[in-house]
Amino acid sequence: MSDVWKIYGIRYTTQPSRPAHRTFLFGEPDEETGGLDYYSWVLVSDNRAIVVDTGAAEQKMKALGRDWFGTPSAALKHLGVDPDHVEDLIISHAHWDHVGDLGAFPKAQFYMNDLEMESITGPDMSYKVMREAYHMNEAQEIAGLVYEDRLTFLQGDGTFAPGVDYTLIGGHSAGQLALTVSTERGPVVLATDAIHFWQEVEQERAFLIFHDLRQMLAGYRKMYAMVGGDLGRLIPGHDPLIAKRYPVVETLPDGSPFILDLGAAPIAW
Numbered sequence: 001m002s003d004v005w006k007i008y009g010i011r012y013t014t015q016p017s018r019p020a021h022r023t024f025l026f027g028e029p030d031e032e033t034g035g036l037d038y039y040s041w042v043l044v045s046d047n048r049a050i051v052v053d054t055g056a057a058e059q060k061m062k063a064l065g066r067d068w069f070g071t072p073s074a075a076l077k078h079l080g081v082d083p084d085h086v087e088d089l090i091i092s093h094a095h096w097d098h099v100g101d102l103g104a105f106p107k108a109q110f111y112m113n114d115l116e117m118e119s120i121t122g123p124d125m126s127y128k129v130m131r132e133a134y135h136m137n138e139a140q141e142i143a144g145l146v147y148e149d150r151l152t153f154l155q156g157d158g159t160f161a162p163g164v165d166y167t168l169i170g171g172h173s174a175g176q177l178a179l180t181v182s183t184e185r186g187p188v189v190l191a192t193d194a195i196h197f198w199q200e201v202e203q204e205r206a207f208l209i210f211h212d213l214r215q216m217l218a219g220y221r222k223m224y225a226m227v228g229g230d231l232g233r234l235i236p237g238h239d240p241l242i243a244k245r246y247p248v249v250e251t252l253p254d255g256s257p258f259i260l261d262l263g264a265a266p267i268a269w
């Protein structure tokens with residue numbers, strides 16, 4: 001079995017503008033971050049596809065007034081992947097913008113860190129501010145997968161498949177994972193939301209939503225070390241610069257980026 005993977009990011013919606021005080025701890029209202037892009041990911045090898053997060057439920061994003069570029073599960077067809085046949089789906093963490101379409105993968109086994117489940121079903125969620133980024137229907141759906149033998153808990157760090165390792169980062173959410181993926185250019189760390197913007201690592205700038213601030217900051221340093229300081233090998237979860245720095249493999253009708261090749265070397269920095 002090949003242990004070299006492609007990493008594709010499906011940019012399914014965007015918030016075109018977002019001030020720093022809504023984004024970073026101690027951010028200023030007059031600083032613009034450049035917006036927030038939203039992604040679902042898929043790892044593809046010669047004979048296997050592993051989906052990482054599904055993106056949000058379409059109607060929830062539309063209710064926020066956001067443009068919807070395309071449902072990630074449907075966009076997989078551009079990559080030769082049929083959601084009906086996907087067998088592995090890793091949930092990096094259970095925030096609503098990552099788990100809104102689990103039902104589109106009827107044959108999948110789901111994988112999530114055990115601390116994330118403990119958090120979304122336990123005392124953490126008795127604090128309104130801590131459940132802000134989770135939605136009840138999705139937490140119930142994930143708990144239901146346990147009863148159907150469709151959720152496997154990933155504990156700590158380990159190897160998911162040859163060439164795909166997972167690391168418990170925590171911080172942003174209790175069970176936030178990062179994935180280290182073997183690609184043609186060597187290992188690439190798909191941070192998902194362990195990092196939202198590169199500047200969090202470059203400037204140790206704290207994202208505004210977190211479960212444990214100290215752990216989130218330690219995670220930034222840990223992932224920086226994991227890539228040997230090469231930020232081109234560290235893929236954040238929401239940075240609008242991603243779509244400028246990596247090759248586009250599928251565009252929207254207006255020419256803007258829809259699917260990006262994140263396993264490839266950056267084309268600009």
Ligand SMILES: [Zn+2]
Binds near residue numbers: 097193237
């Ligand atoms: Zn997110």
